[in-house]
Amino acid sequence: xxxxxxxxxxxxxxxxxxxxxxxxxxPRARRLIxxxxxxxxxxxxxxxxxxxxxxxxxxxxxxxxxxxxxEQQRSLFSRQLLQQQRPVLERRFLEGVRKHFSRLGxxxxxxxxxxxxxxxxxxxxxxxxxxxxxxxxxxxxGEARHGSALFELGYRFAVLVSQPPLEGEHLPLGPLAxxxxxxxxxxxxxxxxxxHRVLMLQCFDTAVISTLGSLxxxxxxxxxxxxxxxxxxxxxxxxxxQVERPQRGGSGENAPANFSRQPPAPAAPxxxxxxxxxxxxxxxxxxLREMLAQHRAGQGALNYQQSGRPASPEELQLALDALQxxxxxxxxxxQRELRSAHALREELITQLNAGKPAGASQTHLTAEQGDTVExxxxxxxxxxxxxxxxxxxxxxxxxxxLPLLRMAVADKGFFNQREHPARKLLxxxxxxxxxxxxxxxxxxDRSLGAxxxxxxxxxxxxxxxxxxxxxxxxxxxxxxxxxxxxxxIAERRQVEAMQGRERLEQARHRAAALMTxxxxxxxxxxxxxxxxxxxxxxxxxxxxLRHGEDSxxxxxxxxxxxxxxxxxxxxxxxxxxxxxESGLQQIGMHAEEAVQVAQRLLGISASxxxxxxxxxxxxxxxxxxxxxxxxGEHVAPEAPVAAPAPPPVPASPESPERRIYQRxxxxxxxxxxxxxxxxxxxxSQRKLAWYSPVSGNALFVxxxxxxxxxxxxxxxxxxxxxxHVREMAHVRDNLLDRAWHALTSHLRQVAxxxxxxxxxxx
Numbered sequence: 001x002x003x004x005x006x007x008x009x010x011x012x013x014x015x016x017x018x019x020x021x022x023x024x025x026x027p028r029a030r031r032l033i034x035x036x037x038x039x040x041x042x043x044x045x046x047x048x049x050x051x052x053x054x055x056x057x058x059x060x061x062x063x064x065x066x067x068x069x070x071e072q073q074r075s076l077f078s079r080q081l082l083q084q085q086r087p088v089l090e091r092r093f094l095e096g097v098r099k100h101f102s103r104l105g106x107x108x109x110x111x112x113x114x115x116x117x118x119x120x121x122x123x124x125x126x127x128x129x130x131x132x133x134x135x136x137x138x139x140x141x142g143e144a145r146h147g148s149a150l151f152e153l154g155y156r157f158a159v160l161v162s163q164p165p166l167e168g169e170h171l172p173l174g175p176l177a178x179x180x181x182x183x184x185x186x187x188x189x190x191x192x193x194x195x196h197r198v199l200m201l202q203c204f205d206t207a208v209i210s211t212l213g214s215l216x217x218x219x220x221x222x223x224x225x226x227x228x229x230x231x232x233x234x235x236x237x238x239x240x241x242q243v244e245r246p247q248r249g250g251s252g253e254n255a256p257a258n259f260s261r262q263p264p265a266p267a268a269p270x271x272x273x274x275x276x277x278x279x280x281x282x283x284x285x286x287x288l289r290e291m292l293a294q295h296r297a298g299q300g301a302l303n304y305q306q307s308g309r310p311a312s313p314e315e316l317q318l319a320l321d322a323l324q325x326x327x328x329x330x331x332x333x334x335q336r337e338l339r340s341a342h343a344l345r346e347e348l349i350t351q352l353n354a355g356k357p358a359g360a361s362q363t364h365l366t367a368e369q370g371d372t373v374e375x376x377x378x379x380x381x382x383x384x385x386x387x388x389x390x391x392x393x394x395x396x397x398x399x400x401x402l403p404l405l406r407m408a409v410a411d412k413g414f415f416n417q418r419e420h421p422a423r424k425l426l427x428x429x430x431x432x433x434x435x436x437x438x439x440x441x442x443x444x445d446r447s448l449g450a451x452x453x454x455x456x457x458x459x460x461x462x463x464x465x466x467x468x469x470x471x472x473x474x475x476x477x478x479x480x481x482x483x484x485x486x487x488x489i490a491e492r493r494q495v496e497a498m499q500g501r502e503r504l505e506q507a508r509h510r511a512a513a514l515m516t517x518x519x520x521x522x523x524x525x526x527x528x529x530x531x532x533x534x535x536x537x538x539x540x541x542x543x544x545l546r547h548g549e550d551s552x553x554x555x556x557x558x559x560x561x562x563x564x565x566x567x568x569x570x571x572x573x574x575x576x577x578x579x580x581e582s583g584l585q586q587i588g589m590h591a592e593e594a595v596q597v598a599q600r601l602l603g604i605s606a607s608x609x610x611x612x613x614x615x616x617x618x619x620x621x622x623x624x625x626x627x628x629x630x631x632g633e634h635v636a637p638e639a640p641v642a643a644p645a646p647p648p649v650p651a652s653p654e655s656p657e658r659r660i661y662q663r664x665x666x667x668x669x670x671x672x673x674x675x676x677x678x679x680x681x682x683x684s685q686r687k688l689a690w691y692s693p694v695s696g697n698a699l700f701v702x703x704x705x706x707x708x709x710x711x712x713x714x715x716x717x718x719x720x721x722x723x724h725v726r727e728m729a730h731v732r733d734n735l736l737d738r739a740w741h742a743l744t745s746h747l748r749q750v751a752x753x754x755x756x757x758x759x760x761x762x
Contacts (some may be wrong), residue, residue, distance in 0.1 A: 020101030020172075029160040032226060036219055037101045040173060041094060043215045044208070048093065051207035052086055055200050060488065064670035069693075072669065078196045081189055088188045096181025100172035105161035134198045135179050138205035142175030142212065149216035150174060152232055156223045173219065175209050182208075288415060289371045291747035308362040311352050316369055316409055319351035324402045324460055326351075337398050338384055341377035344405070345370060369409065375743075376405045382746075383430060383739035392449060393433035396456060400426060403459040410464050421469035427736030428476055429455065434735065435703060436483065445704065451479050483704075490705030495690040498699045498710070502692050504545060511540035514558070522565045528601060530622045535597075536561065538630060539583035557583065564601065577602055597621055661717040664691075664698075672728040673700070675709075685728065 019034050059079040066072035082089075143150060153173060154166040169176045182204050186197060224230050311319070339347070345365065352363040365373065380401050387393045407422040408414040414422055429452055436445050437452075455472050462468050515537050524532065540557055547553040560579050562568040570576055577598045584594035600621055671688045686708050691698035696713040719725040733741070 020098050020104070022102060022105055024105060025161070032160060032223065032228070033101060033104060035222065036173075037098065039219060039222065040097065040101075040215065043218070044094075044097070044178075047208045047211055048090060051203050052082065052089070054203045054207055056082060058199060058203065059196065061670075065668040067666070067668050074193060075196075078189075078192055081192065085188050089185045091185075092188055093181050093185035096184050097172065097178065100169075100177040100181060103170075104157060104166075104172060105163060130194055130198055131183065131201065134201040135176075135183060138179055138201060138209050139175045141205065142209040145210065146175075146213055146216055149213065149220060152220050152229075153216060155232055156220065156228045159228055173212075173216065175212070178208065178212075179204065288375060288744075288747070289368070291744075292371055292374060308364050310366045311363050311369065313409070315352060315363065316348070316365070317406060319348050320402060320406045320409070322351045322354075323347055324406075327402065337394070338380050338401060339377065339398075340381070341374040344373050344377050344401075348373065372408055373405065375415065376401070376408050378743055378746075379739060380404075382742045383426075383735060385742070386735045386739050387430070387434050391433075392437040392452075393430055396429055396433050396452060399456045400429065400459060403456075403464065407464040407469065411466065421466055421473050422464075423736070425455075425459075425469050425473045425476070427734050428473065428480070430735050432476065432480055445483060448479065448483060451476065487703060487705035491687075491689050491701050492705075494699060494701055494705065494707045498690060498692075498697070502695060502697070504541070506694065507541040507545040508537070510544060510549070511537045514540065515561075518561065518565055518567070522567060524565060527597075527618050527622050527625075528564065530625045531597060531601065532561070532564070534625045534630070535584055535587060535589065536564075538587045542586060543583075573602060593621075597625070657717045657721045660720050661713060664713045664717055665693075667727075674726050674728055676724050676726075678724060 020037050021030070025033065056079055059075045059082070063072045063075035063079070066075060150167070150171065151165070154171050157163075157171065158165045168174065169180065171177060179201065183197075183201065186192070186200055189197075224232075349362075349364065352365075356362070380397055384394060384397055387397075404414075404422060404426055411420075411422075414420050417423065432448060433452060436448050455476055458472060459468070515532060519532075540554070540561070543551075543554050543557045556579070559568060560576065560583075563570050563576055564580075580598040580601065581591070581594045584597060585591055589597075600618060667688065669688060669690055673686050673688060675684050675686055676682075677684070686700040686702065689699045689701045691713060698711055698713055698716060699707070700709045700711075702708050716725060720727070731738075
């Protein structure tokens with residue numbers, strides 16, 4: 001009889017409505033399922049937030065790369081909709097997870113009962129098909145990645161609810177169940193394009209599905225500790241394709257998994273292989289060491305002497321710590337430079353043998369320790385070559401060299417794991433310093449400089465560990481995300497301001513054209529012409545900008561214009577006067593001046609003697625109208641002076657300027673350019689934030705989103721043809737990846753001729 005023990009463990013979930021529940025569950029099954037559900041919800045919180053943040057970032061990146069305004073607006077609208085409906089999506093996703101847990105024990109039966117014998121034929125929805133394919137892809141990838149843990153979960157949940165082994169959608173923690181819950185939660189985003197829904201599923205695969213291994217291990221261990229199939233193990237079988245030396249009890253890494261509720265019988269011991277299989281991390285590190293040995297043989301240098309006693313890992317860490325303290329004391333206020341491999345090795349040997357009496361046995365580095373020191377030094381050297389400028393990035397590299405060397409010595413995964421936190425921190429810090437601090441125009445961010453120095457100080461003070469660098473990486477990534485968000489907001493304001501000026505200029509041109517057409521039919525003079533040219537034309541432009549050319553408000557303004565010109569009869573002179581006064585006040589004219597102008601135009605005398613005395617003459621009113629600031633004539637303080645108009649683009653398709661101009665009209669927003677100062681040769685990087693398809697004016701901003709320059713595409717094409725501006729090539733790899741590729745390429749180039757020579761000698 002299954003009796004729940006009192007006071008043993010309380011369920012994690014406190015809200016009964018948020019817990020999965022079924023009436024046919026046993027008390028023990030209910031407790032374990034509730035605890036598992038609470039573990040799942042708690043674990044999914046951080047990956048789900050990372051997934052939604054990644055979706056927002058990708059949508060904004062798509063908007064930046066859009067080739068037209070329609071695609072850009074679609075991406076920005078989807079991003080805004082996701083931000084608004086994010087709480088609803090999270091709530092619906094967690095509710096879907098709870099429903100999958102609640103169906104434990106009846107999922108298979110319900111499916112068989114409700115499945116129709118014959119399904120009616122229907123047309124295939126394209127959007128539904130694309131989402132289904134995306135779900136199938138991520139489910140297949142997730143099940144292949146976490147196959148062993150999923151099989152154990154399927155057996156353990158099946159024991160709790162007295163069902164056959166669960167899999168697929170019947171397993172509540174499986175990739176299919178979680179992706180279905182996320183997809184159903186995404187239905188809260190109404191009018192979300194299908195390509196953006198597929199993008200959401202891809203981000204869910206990257207942020208959630210690929211990281212489920214730790215959750216599965218935690219749940220399996222939790223159930224195993226509670227006595228649910230404690231002897232269940234997944235063990236690999238020998239590979240069938242093995243020809244030489246078949247092993248009865250051996251194991252292969254890629255073999256299918258078998259499951260048993262009892263531990264497997266002890267197998268005969270397999271013969272030892274002279275070259276045992278190595279893991280990927282050891283294989284990669286050994287490969288680097290082999291290339292390094294060949295490189296060292298070709299250079300004839302850095303041959304490690306084996307006389308004396310090799311240093312232990314603890315002694316090497318103490319020596320690195322002492323060397324780091326020594327560097328901090330003697331060069332605290334100076335720019336620290338990168339140390340070569342030879343200098344690092346000599347300084348470490350000096351620290352290892354410091355304080356020993358003369359004639360005592362010397363401590364030396366082991367071959368592996370010496371290779372690690374040299375590989376780290378060569379990586380930092382290649383990374384320094386990738387930097388664009390001498391400055392803060394080089395100083396930060398010098399500060400990080402010894403802390404990262406301590407981490408590489410303590411953890412061999414630094415060389416192999418691309419996602420190692422220390423390795424990622426090195427890349428992020430270098431990229432941030434190179435892009436945000438080392439800028440020739442002085443647009444550096446001081447807060448970022450202070451944050452980077454703070455992180456480097458922590459790395460130098462605290463002992464090396466994965467947890468330390470994970471914390472440092474999260475800190476700097478959060479700070480950089482805030483900087484990028486501020487830059488995006490500033491850039492969006494600049495683009496919207498330029499678009500507003502563009503629309504205003506088009507409205508002014510249209511109003512001037514309409515006014516010119518009427519002047520050709522009727523040529524006014526005096527105050528009326530001055531009013532129509534200077535003030536009323538701005539009234540038409542403002543009305544056109546606000547309401548459009550087909551609106552009733554703009555039609556009324558044109559009727560008033562024709563009435564002032566005498567082309568249409570005036571039915572109500574008082575109404576005409578009020579409309580003229582209202583229009584003039586909308587463009588910034590004082591109420592008294594607007595009344596005087598309207599009365600003078602319509603020949604209406606002042607109502608009171610005091611008003612008659614203060615009434616200005618026609619000449620004075622015309623002078624005030626000419627001195628009145630036109631709509632859009634003021635220039636923002638930060639807006640630079642427009643460049644002089646370049647010569648027209650040559651019509652010949654073979655001319656360089658013509659080809660460059662056609663190329664520029666196809667560039668997406670967000671393309672980076674390098675501007676070269678003709679006086680001092682300094683190079684500054686600027687981003688193409690937006691250009692008008694009507695006027696061809698392009699807006700360039702700095703990395704912080706501030707306006708830098710505004711020029712026509714014709715002028716930009718002319719400058720590029722003259723060599724004063726060049727387009728920056730899009731580079732997918734970051735600085736650290738390029739430095740890593742340069743290091744391995746250099747070692748391979750040195751090792752290749754040596755290998756060929758040894759082959760020829762043999």
